[in-house]
Amino acid sequence: MYVSKEILNLVPYSPGKPVEETQREYGLEQVYKLASNENPLGVGAKVKEALMRAINDVNRYPDASFYEMKSILAKYYAVKEDRLTFGNGSNELIDLLIRIYCEPGDSILTSEHAFIAYKLCAQGARVATKEVPMGKDLRFNLEEISKQIEESNKVRLVFIANPNNPTGTYVTESEIEQLLAQHKDNENILFILDEAYNEFVREKDYPDSLKLIKKYNNLVVMRTLSKVYGLAGLRVGALIAPPEVIDLVNRVRNPFNVNSLAQVAAIAAVSDQDYLKASQKVIWEGLDFFMEEFSKMGVKYWPSQANFILFDCGRPGAEVFQELLKKGVIMRPVTGYGLPHCLRLSVGVPEENQRAIKALAEVL
Numbered sequence: 001m002y003v004s005k006e007i008l009n010l011v012p013y014s015p016g017k018p019v020e021e022t023q024r025e026y027g028l029e030q031v032y033k034l035a036s037n038e039n040p041l042g043v044g045a046k047v048k049e050a051l052m053r054a055i056n057d058v059n060r061y062p063d064a065s066f067y068e069m070k071s072i073l074a075k076y077y078a079v080k081e082d083r084l085t086f087g088n089g090s091n092e093l094i095d096l097l098i099r100i101y102c103e104p105g106d107s108i109l110t111s112e113h114a115f116i117a118y119k120l121c122a123q124g125a126r127v128a129t130k131e132v133p134m135g136k137d138l139r140f141n142l143e144e145i146s147k148q149i150e151e152s153n154k155v156r157l158v159f160i161a162n163p164n165n166p167t168g169t170y171v172t173e174s175e176i177e178q179l180l181a182q183h184k185d186n187e188n189i190l191f192i193l194d195e196a197y198n199e200f201v202r203e204k205d206y207p208d209s210l211k212l213i214k215k216y217n218n219l220v221v222m223r224t225l226s227k228v229y230g231l232a233g234l235r236v237g238a239l240i241a242p243p244e245v246i247d248l249v250n251r252v253r254n255p256f257n258v259n260s261l262a263q264v265a266a267i268a269a270v271s272d273q274d275y276l277k278a279s280q281k282v283i284w285e286g287l288d289f290f291m292e293e294f295s296k297m298g299v300k301y302w303p304s305q306a307n308f309i310l311f312d313c314g315r316p317g318a319e320v321f322q323e324l325l326k327k328g329v330i331m332r333p334v335t336g337y338g339l340p341h342c343l344r345l346s347v348g349v350p351e352e353n354q355r356a357i358k359a360l361a362e363v364l
């Protein structure tokens, strides 16, 4: 049967290498996974308790209207409930937005070295991806993005990961405001700020996106419970957008896209601010540790506002990745992101971080 070339050419997303697989292949007992930007503190006690209770109701379908989760998370984000909906992780929200706003022949616009899900979701919908280059600083170039919007009448969605994965770099409030102001009345375009790592940002000129959405009608914001809140395995992403956009997403999404355990866990997670603070603390201390060690070792890295850090191996990252595996440390190759000499490592707890640096010092 006929299948379009976009579908035939799809290369599946390559996730971080699993711990068990590495143990098996290399005959190792102790393996440290610093590959998937997961929360190294494990599941929070409040989430665990809530999940235990909710187990008794999994014979029931989930709440398709997200009644309780929406009410709690609307308060948490300080937005009105009609401006909020949820996806099976923000990954599904990316998919849904592309399905809603793009038709074959249209394009999405993002940056080179941007989070790869945008391109994969677009391709799956037979939608093209335009990418503008980054400079050596590996930051989104919003001026180039603005030019591309003016030059093309095919662009429907603009994806800006802030901070970006895998670079860890961010765009400032004044940069983003300038872009939004230039395209304020453009109703044919939607800007998507993907803020998966929002809670890890320490720089003061990082945009307050929830303030910006009040001013710009063609701006939406995505958040996730996968990172700082440690729910990567349960899949909850939040979309904050004008009511018209939310309405469309609610019509297109599968009614039970966020399962009942995930909904219960999300409510417990945002109610546990001690876990949030502990997560931030461990990541910030770990990042400072890596930046200091990299500086001592003369390893080039890009200062990160997220829970991971990108560094330059000075030789093919895939080789270094393999050598690190033998030492029981899993990092993330980023060749698929157009960064063949780099690796990305996720910040762990102090013991994991020390192991990672020890292994890197031996390998590099």
Ligand SMILES: *Cc1c(COP(=O)(O)O)cnc(C)c1O
Binding pocket: 037, 088, 089, 090, 091, 092, 115, 161, 163, 164, 165, 194, 196, 223, 224, 225, 226, 227, 232, 235, 236, 237
């Ligand atoms: C991890 C990540 C997400 C979150 O994905 P989920 O589907 O919510 O787990 C979104 N955007 C970026 C840039 C990410 O790195």
